[in-house]
Amino acid sequence: MINIPVPVNEKERLKALDDYEILDTLSENEFDRITELASIICDVPISLVSLVDEKRQWFKSVLGLDVRETSRDISFCRYAIMNSNLMEINDATKDLRFKANTLVTGAPDIRFYAGYPLIDPNGHALGTLCVIDREPRLLNAKQKRAMQLLAEEVIVLIVERRQKQQLQSFEKIFNLSNDLVFVGGEDGFFKKVNPAFKRVLGWEEDHLLHTSTFEFIHPDDIESTVTQLEKLSKGEPTVNFLQRFKSITGEYRTIQWTSTPEASTGNIFGIGRDVTEKIKLEKVLARTSEMLERTNTVARVGGWEFDLQKQTLYWTPVTKEIHGVPADFTPNLVDAIDFYKIGESRDKMAEAINRAVTNGIPWSLELQIANAKGKDLWVRALGNVEFTNGVCKRLYGTFQDIDDYKRTELALMRAVTTQKKLNEELKVQASLVQKQDKTIQDIQEFKFLADSIPEIIWTSNPDGSTDYYNRYWFDYTGLTLEETKAFGWPTVLHLDDIEKDGNDWRHCLATGTPYESEVRFRRKSDGVYRWHLSRALPMKNDKGEVVKWFGSCTDIDEYKRALNLENKISQFEDFNRIIAHNLRGPAGSIGMLLDMIAGEDDTAEKENLLTMLKTSSLTLNETLNELMKVLEVRNNKNMTYDLCYLPEMVNVTDAMLKGQIAAKKATITTALQVSNMKFPKMYLESIFYNMVSNSLKYSKPDAAPQINIASKIVDGRVVLVFSDNGLGIDLSRHGQNMFKLNSVFHKGYDSKGVGLFMTKTQIETFGGKITVESEPNVGTTFTIVF
Structure with a gap:
């Protein structure tokens, strides 16, 4: 049996041929x-x-021949590619390798064969240039040399053909790419730029080619x-760097360049991508993250998952920090x-989890912990x-230090x-004094009781002149x-x-x-003014004539401070929720648009998505500014x-919701009989945002959202109606x-249960009312009367 020859680099040879x-x-x-x-040189058919x-x-x-291919098993050329020189067969009928070959025993009746291997610059024998005759014969020296030269010319044609194809592909990419592509020289001038330079930066090609690149670079860059070029x-082999490049409008665009040199020509090839909007977006997101982090730090609000x-x-x-553990501490559920x-705190937490x-029931609990430093908080x-497919996958939430507030609240309750x-007790004593038959002993008992109470006790005559103070008055004020x-x-x-x-006192006397x-x-002890609740019956x-006034002055300073603290905490928590709730929509839109851009190949659609991304980014920045104004409004009671x-x-x-609207193919219609109304604009924007989001x-x-917003006048009051075809409640x-x-009300959604609460609070704060009508799988209608 004759072994079929295979080159030692067969795998690489086949790949080269395919390439x-x-x-x-x-x-x-x-x-x-x-x-x-x-055929002419070798005189063969x-x-x-x-x-x-x-x-x-x-x-x-x-x-x-009238065929374009044959099986490799019967080819003569499979032997010819095993060597680098000419393979010549004088008479195939006398060669053990070929005498039984169907190409010899039948048409085309091969007798003579001479084949020169086609070897590419990397040493791969791709095939042969061969001549065939139906009669035995041999080539002379000149014919053999001619075959060698012609075979080398075939290889040149094959290599150049591929180079032309690559050049054509490069030209297509060069002209159609949305990225900036250039060829530059060591003198700092562009030699060639693609059309993207005009689309992105606005400059004409001629201006770019005849102006030093350093004229376009931001002075600070x-x-x-220069360091990157060095x-x-x-x-x-390659450098990557950011650079601010001037556009025709005078604005600097941030370009991310990747450049590589060509040693043989001294040219520099580069490709750049406009990342201006990405950089701006990263700054906005970093600012958002920093603001949220600072807000949580000030409010002593942490998170967990x-x-x-x-x-x-x-x-x-x-x-x-609240738990009193170091920054590198790794918690687990049991330790937590x-x-x-x-007792009660640990039992309630275990039950809630x-x-x-x-x-799937969330929790909100006020409990006590003993942190790692031994402090009770x-x-x-x-x-x-x-939940995912009915299985609990994740627990998450917040953790806030409310120790000062809680202790003040408990002290207030006491x-x-x-x-x-x-x-x-005062009522009892007043009743005793009202009796006609009171005795000196009763009066002494009253004074004894009054002196034993850690409050200011006093009595006055009908005209308002004070005739008695208990001991606590003199101790507190230092007066005689x-x-x-x-x-x-x-x-x-x-x-x-x-x-x-x-x-007030004169009004009561009258x-x-x-x-x-x-x-x-x-x-007296420290000169501090403390709040007191002064009362008299x-x-x-x-x-029905007044014969005596019985009064007391109770220290309520801690109570007043607690109310003030509670109010500030409530406002701060409300503001914190507004930040988290109102940023989720624009940030979610940006996340959706980024995912859609990554998966989109169509250039026009990608440009449209980038425009939408820019709009959402600007909206996010405006939302941040508006939320800062909310904080100012919180401090302005009027x-x-x-x-x-x-x-x-x-x-x-x-x-604000462009990304979500596009992703869900939602339709928003309006029927606004009323176009203008008076209301705090910041709160009205929040109401619109919560309803639509x-x-x-x-x-x-399985259905695209259809949202309708209507306005009208009912009984002299503005009424807004938000309706949809959603899941319903x-x-x-x-x-x-x-x-x-x-x-x-719906599991499996990233819901916080904050939006409707905030909306109702904002509406009722200014004398309005909100009601809801809803049917599961049909839709929901919210009606707001201002």
């Missing part, structure tokens, strides 16, 4: 002229340019650019629960749950309880009895409270109604009404919790 992209191509005159010339593939030999040019001159599949728990830096104090994992723990007891009688309250009363308190006033008294005779143009509200909302989020998966189940904080 030339010449197999199964049309006839070309250049190759046909060579086969004709070979058959001449071929044969390329040996894996299972066949294919003829790029053929003279004297010239030094770094790297290329020192042998680095637990992956049930990986059983990994993540804490943000603020959460670790153990931080809660044994179990209910969330089992039933009150914290507010909020948790949410994420103070209120004490005050209630004191009031009851004589000084008190001579100067009275004004001596220790805050200057800002004297006029109002005097007017009308006989109970007296109550909040005033500030100066404490009139004791009347049978005729919020003014703005004249709001409702079509503009619709356009702003559309811009909810309609998009809770849309049906089961009001029989969720109606009572519709507008409560953290209420979530």
Whole structure:
């Protein structure tokens, strides 16, 4: 059996042949002229340019045969490619390798064969240039030399053919690329630029080719650019760098360049991508992240996340700080629960986690922990749950230090309880004094009781002159009895409270109604003014005439501070929620648009998506600025009404949610009978945003969202109506919790339960009302009366 020869580099040879992209191509005159010339020189009827593939030999040019290919198993050329010299067969009928070959025993009746291998510059034998005769014969020396020269010319044609194809492909890419492509010289001038330079930067090609590139580079970037070029001159194969490049408008665009040198010509090839919008977006996102991080740090609000599949728990830096652990601490679920104090706090947290994992129920709890430094703290723990296909995958939430607020709240509750007891006792004593048959012993008992109470107790005559103070008055104010009688309250009363308190007291004296006033008294020990609740009840005779006033002054300074702290915390938490809620839509739009750009090949559509990305980026930046204004509004209690143009509200909302609207192919229609209304613009924008974003989020998966916004006048009041064709809400189940904080009605969505709560709060703050009508799988309608 004769072994079939295979070159040692067969795998590489076949790949090289495939890379030339010449197999199964049309006839070309250049190759046909060579086969004709070979036939004439060698005086034979058959001449071929044969390329040996894996299972066949294919003829790029053929003279004297009417076939384009044969099986490799019967080809003579498979032997010819094994060497680098001419293979010559005088008479195939006498050669053991070929005498039984069907090409010899039958048509075309080969007797003579001479083939010169076609070896490319990398040493791969692609095939042969061969001549064939039906009679035995041999080539002379000149014919053999001619075959060698012609074979070398065939290789030149094959290589040049591929180079032309590559050049054509490069020209297409060069002209159609959205990226900036150039060829530059060592003199700092462009030699060739593609059309993208005009599209992106606006410059004409002639201007770019005749102006030094350094004229376009931002002055602050010239030094770094020179450094990158020096790297290329020192042998680095490629450099990547950012550079600000002037456009025809004078604006500098940020270009990300990748450049490489060509040593043989000294040219520099480069490709650049305009990343101006990307850089701006990264700055906006970094600013957002930094602002949220600072906000959470100031508010002592941390975050956490637990992956049930990986059983990994993540804490943000603020959460670790509250727990008193170092920054490199790695938490786990067991340790996290153990931080809660044994008993009620730990039991409630364990139960909340179990209910969330089992039933998908979120939690909001105020509990106590003992941190790693041994300090007991009150914290507010909020948790949410994420399900996928009915399986709990993730728990996440926030963790806030509320220790100061909680302790003040508890102290306030104790103070209120004490005050209630004191009031009851005062009523009892007033009843005793009202009795006609009171005795000196009763009076002494009253004074003893009054002196034992850590509050200021006093009595006055019907004309308002004070005739008794208990011991606590003198201890607190430092006044003597004589000084008190001579100067009275004004001596220790805050200057800002004297006029109002005097007017209140005189009104009560004139009308006989109970007296109550909040005033500030100066404490002798440190000179600090502390808030007191001053009260007095009139004791009347049978005729209804006042015969005595019995009064008390209760220290409510901690209570006042607690109210102020609670109000500030509430406002800060509300603002924090507004930030998180209102940024989610634009940021989500940007994320969707980036994903759509990455998966889009069509240039025109990609340009459209980039325009939408820029719009969403600008919207995100504007949202940040508006949220900063919200903080200023929070500090201004006298919020003014703005004249709001409702079509503009619709356009702003559309811009903020453009990415989500495009992704879901949503349609927004309007029926605005009323175009203008007065309302704080910032809150009205928030209301529009919450209504439309909810309609998009809770849309049906199999139907494009259809959202309608209508306005009208009913009974002299502006009414807004937002309706959609979404998932709807089961009001029989969720109606009572519709507008409560953290209420979530659909599982599997990234919902916080904040939007409707904020919307209702904003509407009712300014005297409005919001109602809802909804049916599952049909849609939802919100009606707002301003």
